[in-house]
Amino acid sequence: MPPTTLFDIPTPSLILDRAKLVRNIRRMADAARSRNVALRPHLKTAKSIDVARLATEGQAGGVAVSTLKEAEYFAGHGIVDIQYAVCILPDQLERVASIQQQGARLTLITDSVEVTRAICEKGKALDTTFLVQVELDCGEGRSGILPDSGELIEIARLAHEASHIRFAGVMTHAGHSYQCRSIAEIEEVAEAERATAVMAAERIRDYGIPCTTVSIGSTPTALHARSLDGVTEVRPGVYMFGDMFQAQINSCGVDDLAVSVITEVCSHHASLNRLLINAGALALSKDRSTENMPDDVGFGLVADVRGHPLKQRMKVARVYQEHGQVLLADGVSCEELPVGTRLRVYPNHVCMTAAMYNHYHLVDSDQGDGCEIIATWPRINGW
Structure with missing residues (x-):
């Protein structure tokens, strides 16, 4: 007979409180709605289709993931709009093509002209089309290119003009918002994140290339941004669960x-x-x-x-x-x-x-x- 209470299960075990989960999901959904942006839940923490169904209810249906195994898993459960939010490696593209054959639309990110060329070549070789977004550095200094860089236009141009590849916009992630210690500080980082993404999108459009998706991430900035004008979607993730660190940087209690x-x-x-x-x-x-x-x-x-x-x-x-x-x-x-x-x-x-x-x-x-x-x-x- 399966365990029925917390007094019966083996220890240690992972516990998820559904009531709190639902409240956290609604809070972020309300924040996105109030700023008129789409919510693309990042499922790198949850890694569960049951959580994903709650997080995408009433939303556009897209999700973000951090591993190709997550992409395979969620595609296998019927989620068709998936962003793989880690810079793609050329040797992963055959696996990406296989996921797309399941019916999923997998958006890739890169900050490299060289990798973009490799994606073009692999798309032709596999006779498939890859969707590509440019990753931007909005201040964290981890990955991504600066919005005023020459590489930005070159990547967008390659993805727009070549066959078997399609330019799918820009994205960035303000991971350095975790270093903030007040809502005012988070608001400043959120504005820098927004401005970076919007500036890059405007440069690309000025070059004559459509840039329909302007995507930002991070739970603190999604909750506390003063404005998200020019942004089309947010990709927070840890908001669903929260933790002791997030509680201390004003993302939750x-x-x-x-x-x-x-x-x-x-x-x-x-x-x-x-x-x-x-x-x-x-x-x-x-x-x-x-x-x-x-x-x-x-x-x-x-x-x-x-x-x-x-x-x-x-x-x-x-x-x-x-x-x-x-x-x-x-x-x-x-x-x-x-x-x-x-x-x-x-x-x-x-x-x-x-x-x-x-x-x-x-x-x-x-x-x-x-x-x-x-x-x-x-x-x-x-x-």
């Missing part, structure tokens, strides 16, 4: 966090005022994104089995491969949390945490005590 890891106390070290849980680096990740934030939660915030943060706040202070070390708060004894006590941990970086699991145990905090498992949703991993 702790009460909005939809994903947690259920774990059990497995050992005590009373003389050092510590206990161990059976969720360590592999179950929680080693991401320390809140390390330099005002509220450092170590490797995750500890909550009770129902998902409520403990009255005397505690965090996972250290992780080993399969163990997490929790420092007991003042006045809390090991006897209050005996071996076998079930706890939940809200992670620093949910994308990294979820990556170790192949399914979600679904609960609903709006139903009863929120401990009943109402479904199990599969998710995929790999490249």
Whole structure:
């Protein structure tokens, strides 16, 4: 008989609260609608068709992914408008063509004239058409070209004029919005992101090439942009789940966090005022994104089995491969949390945490005590 509550499942396990997920999805949908832009959910964190169906409900239907395995998976479940939001490699193009044969329209990105030429050549060789967007650097300095660069027009020209390739617009991602510490700072980064994409699109149009898609990304900027004039779509992703880092940069609140890891106390070290849980680096990740934030939660915030943060706040202070070390708060004894006590941990970086699991145990905090498992949703991993 399958487990029916959070008291029955093996630990550690990944928990997804459907009620919070739905609220988070609606919040971003409302933000996109109020700015008159399309919402293309980025599914690199969720990696689940069940989550995708909720996130695309009422939207244009397009999604973004970060691996070709995700593209294959979602295409296999009937999603036909997919952006592969990582610079494409020429040796991946046969695989892209195979995905397109499933009926999907896969948009590729590049910041290279050389790669664009390779895409043209491969399209002819495979007798297929590839859609290409130019990736722009709006300030993060990770990948992409500057909007005033010569390469921008050359890539757009090649993709527009050559056979077996089609120019599909421009895109950028303000990943450096994660370095912001106030909504005002996020607003400034969001405006730079918008201006970069719009400037590039205008340059391309001035050259006589249509540029219908102007795509930006990042959860903080999608939520807090003062204006998205000239932008056609946003591609946020982590907004669906939230995490402790996002809660500290004003993307959500702790009460909005939809994903947690259920774990059990497995050992005590009373003389050092510590206990161990059976969720360590592999179950929680080693991401320390809140390390330099005002509220450092170590490797995750500890909550009770129902998902409520403990009255005397505690965090996972250290992780080993399969163990997490929790420092007991003042006045809390090991006897209050005996071996076998079930706890939940809200992670620093949910994308990294979820990556170790192949399914979600679904609960609903709006139903009863929120401990009943109402479904199990599969998710995929790999490249």
